[in-house]
Amino acid sequence: MSTLEIKQLRKSYGSAEIIKGIDLKIEDREFVVFVGPSGCGKSTLLRMIAGLEEISGGELLIDGVRMNEITPDRRGLAMVFQSYALYPHMTVAGNMAFALRLAGVPKAEREQRVRVAAKTLQLEALLDRKPANLSGGQRQRVAIGRAIVRQPKAFLFDEPLSNLDAALRVQTRLEIAKLHRDLQATMIYVTHDQIEAMTLADRIVVFNAGRIEQVGTPLELYHNPANLFVAGFIGSPKMNLIGAVVRARTAQALELVLDGGSVVSVQPGDAAPGAKLTVGLRPEHIVVDPQGPISGHVEAVERLGNESIAYVSIGASLPLTVKLPPQSPVALGENLRLALNGHAVSLFGEDGHALGWTRPQAGG
Amino acid sequence: MSGPQTPMAHRGTKLMRTWPLLTPVVFLLLVWSIVPLLMTLWFSFQRYNLVDPTITGFAGFDNYKFLLEDPAMLAAIFNEVVLVGSVLAITIVFGVAFAILFDQEFWGRSIARLFVIAPFFVMPTVSALIWKNLLMNPVSGVFAWITTKLGFGAIDWFTNYPMAGIVIIVAWQWIPFATLILLTAMQSLDREQMEAARMDAARGPQLLRFVIMPHLARPISILLMIETIFLLAIFAEIFITTSGGPGDATTTLTYLIYLRALVNFDVGGASAGGVLAIILANIMAFFLVRTIARNVNI
Known part of the structure; x- marks a missing residue:
C-alpha cells in the first residue's frame, strides 16, 4: 500500500514562485501522469516528491507520513531520469544493484533481485555490458530496472521517453503500461506529450504555470475539458x-x-x-x-x-x-x-x- | 568504380595545394626540436670541458659511465622521483578537494575561485623568493612567527627539511592548475547522475568513490602526464631556495645537469645527463600514456 498526498505544496526560487500551492491525492497502484507545457512546474513537482528539490511550503505525505524533511533515499521512491543517469563505469548489473549494495544487502540476494528484474525487462543478456555499449532503448530499460530492483513504494518517471526515437517510444510506452499492470505499483509519470498521457494514465493532471488546471481520467479530460487551456492541450489534432x-x-x-x-x-x-x-x-x-x-x-x-x-x-x-x-x-x-x-x-x-x-x- | 580513387586523388591535390604553405613551419619546428636533441646526443659522446679546451675528441660511453658510477646521479634520480611524486600526489588530492568545493554554490564563489587560481600566475622565481624569505625563513618568516607564538619553536625548513620545503612550494604553484582542470571536469559531471546516486542513498565518501572519482579518472591521468612533464624540469625553485643542498639533498636530475654544465663546465657529462633525463622522461611518459589509454575506454 502506498498513497501519496500533496497539500498546498509550494516552491519558490527567490521571489519567483514556480509551484503555486498544489493539492493532489494519488491512490495506491494508480498511474498518474503530470502533463503540461515546458516550464509549467510538472518536473519540479516530481523532483520535490522525490526529495531532490526542497519544499518551500505545504506538505508531502507518503502513506500518511510527512516526508518534507526526509532525504530522497529514505522516501522509498525510485526515479527514472530523462537522461537515464546510468553510472558509466559500472556494468548493467552493477548499475541495477548499486542501491542494494549501498544498503548492505547480501550479495546473493542482490544478484537474485537483479536477475528477476532483468528477466522482466529482457536484459539478461546485457548484464555484463557497460552503458556505453547499449542502445538508447536498452539504457532506458536498465534505468527502469534500476528502479524496479529497489522495490519502491512508488515509481517516478521524468520524461523517460523523450530521448528515444518515435518507433521506440511507442514500444517502450506499451512496455511501461505492461510493467504497471505486472508490478501493481504506484507510478507518477511526467511528460509534455499528451499522447503518452492519454495512453498511460489512470488519471491525468494537467499543469499550467505552476497550477493544476484539471485532474481526471483521459476521457474526462478529452470530453469535458474544464477550461480553454486543457481543451487546447488535450487531443491531436x-x-x-x-x-x-x-x-x-x-x-x-x-x-x-x-x-x-x-x-x-x-x-x-x-x-x-x-x-x-x-x-x-x-x-x-x-x-x-x-x-x-x-x-x-x-x-x-x-x-x-x-x-x-x-x-x-x-x-x-x-x-x-x-x-x-x-x-x-x-x-x-x-x-x-x-x-x-x-x-x-x-x-x-x-x-x-x-x-x-x-x-x-x-x-x- | 572511381569511388575509392576519388578521395585519394582529392587528398593528393589537397596536399599539393597545402604543402608549400605547411613546409616552412614544419621544417622550422623540426629543426627547433631535432637540432638541440642531436647536439646533446653528439656532445654526450665528446670530451668537451669549457675549462680545458685542449681536451677534445670522441669519448665513447665514458661520459655515461662516469655519470652512472657517480653516487650523485643515483641520489639525483631518487630526489627527482621524490619531488615529482610528492607534488603529483599533493596537487591531485588538493585539486580534487578544491574542485568539489568550488563546484558547490556559495557566496563569494567567483572571488574564492580567483584566489585559488592566483598562485599559478606568480613566476616560479618570485614565488620561491616569497616562500623562502617571507614565509619559511626561520627568523623573519611568518611560519616561524606562528610556531614560536604557539610555543613550538621555529623550523628551519631549508636546513632540516629541504625537500619537504621545495615540495610545498612547487605543490602550491601547481594546485591551481590541478584545480582548474578538475573543476571543469566536475562541471561536466551529469547532474542527474549525482541525483540518481542521491536517490540510491550514496552519501559523502560513497559518492566520491562510486560517482566522482570514476568521472575524474580521465582528467586526473591527463593531469598526471602534463604535470610530470613540467615537474621534471623544475629548476628555479631549487636554485633559489637550496641550490641543491644541503649536500645533495635537493639535487634533482635537472639540477645535476646544471651543476655539471655550468658549475663544472663539463659539457660532455651534462649532455649525457640530459640524454638520461630524456630516456627517463620517455619511460614515465610511456606508462602514463598507457594508463590514460586504459582510462579513456571507460
Whole structure:
C-alpha cells in the first residue's frame, strides 16, 4: 500500500514562485501522469516528491507520513531520469544493484533481485555490458530496472521517453503500461506529450504555470475539458476554439453566431443572449454536409491514409480543423458546407472556464 | 568504380595545394626540436670541458659511465622521483578537494575561485623568493612567527627539511592548475547522475568513490602526464631556495645537469645527463600514456 498526498505544496526560487500551492491525492497502484507545457512546474513537482528539490511550503505525505524533511533515499521512491543517469563505469548489473549494495544487502540476494528484474525487462543478456555499449532503448530499460530492483513504494518517471526515437517510444510506452499492470505499483509519470498521457494514465493532471488546471481520467479530460487551456492541450489534432456570440436561447437549443458569421445551434447552456463565448469543436465532430450551417473554403488538406485532415477557413481568425474519412473527395480551394455531428461542443465563458453543462460523449 | 580513387586523388591535390604553405613551419619546428636533441646526443659522446679546451675528441660511453658510477646521479634520480611524486600526489588530492568545493554554490564563489587560481600566475622565481624569505625563513618568516607564538619553536625548513620545503612550494604553484582542470571536469559531471546516486542513498565518501572519482579518472591521468612533464624540469625553485643542498639533498636530475654544465663546465657529462633525463622522461611518459589509454575506454 502506498498513497501519496500533496497539500498546498509550494516552491519558490527567490521571489519567483514556480509551484503555486498544489493539492493532489494519488491512490495506491494508480498511474498518474503530470502533463503540461515546458516550464509549467510538472518536473519540479516530481523532483520535490522525490526529495531532490526542497519544499518551500505545504506538505508531502507518503502513506500518511510527512516526508518534507526526509532525504530522497529514505522516501522509498525510485526515479527514472530523462537522461537515464546510468553510472558509466559500472556494468548493467552493477548499475541495477548499486542501491542494494549501498544498503548492505547480501550479495546473493542482490544478484537474485537483479536477475528477476532483468528477466522482466529482457536484459539478461546485457548484464555484463557497460552503458556505453547499449542502445538508447536498452539504457532506458536498465534505468527502469534500476528502479524496479529497489522495490519502491512508488515509481517516478521524468520524461523517460523523450530521448528515444518515435518507433521506440511507442514500444517502450506499451512496455511501461505492461510493467504497471505486472508490478501493481504506484507510478507518477511526467511528460509534455499528451499522447503518452492519454495512453498511460489512470488519471491525468494537467499543469499550467505552476497550477493544476484539471485532474481526471483521459476521457474526462478529452470530453469535458474544464477550461480553454486543457481543451487546447488535450487531443491531436487540437480542438477548434472559435469565438461566438449567443443570439438566442430556447429550451432545446442555444443559437450561436460564430466568428465569420455562421450560425449554429447547440444544446442549451447557461448563457444569456448577447454573451460572448468560446466554442470548442473537436475536429472529428465536424462533418461535410451540403445543408450544413457553416460555409468555408478549404485552405489545406493533409492525407494521412487512415484519415484526412482539412483546414477550412470560415472567416474566423484561425481555420477550422476538420477530420474527414480517408476517401473524402474534399479538394484544395473547394467551398464546403460543414455541420456539427450531434451537439458535442464545449462552451467556455469569457473567463476561459467551461460552462457547467457540456456532455461527456458525442452522439445524436 | 572511381569511388575509392576519388578521395585519394582529392587528398593528393589537397596536399599539393597545402604543402608549400605547411613546409616552412614544419621544417622550422623540426629543426627547433631535432637540432638541440642531436647536439646533446653528439656532445654526450665528446670530451668537451669549457675549462680545458685542449681536451677534445670522441669519448665513447665514458661520459655515461662516469655519470652512472657517480653516487650523485643515483641520489639525483631518487630526489627527482621524490619531488615529482610528492607534488603529483599533493596537487591531485588538493585539486580534487578544491574542485568539489568550488563546484558547490556559495557566496563569494567567483572571488574564492580567483584566489585559488592566483598562485599559478606568480613566476616560479618570485614565488620561491616569497616562500623562502617571507614565509619559511626561520627568523623573519611568518611560519616561524606562528610556531614560536604557539610555543613550538621555529623550523628551519631549508636546513632540516629541504625537500619537504621545495615540495610545498612547487605543490602550491601547481594546485591551481590541478584545480582548474578538475573543476571543469566536475562541471561536466551529469547532474542527474549525482541525483540518481542521491536517490540510491550514496552519501559523502560513497559518492566520491562510486560517482566522482570514476568521472575524474580521465582528467586526473591527463593531469598526471602534463604535470610530470613540467615537474621534471623544475629548476628555479631549487636554485633559489637550496641550490641543491644541503649536500645533495635537493639535487634533482635537472639540477645535476646544471651543476655539471655550468658549475663544472663539463659539457660532455651534462649532455649525457640530459640524454638520461630524456630516456627517463620517455619511460614515465610511456606508462602514463598507457594508463590514460586504459582510462579513456571507460
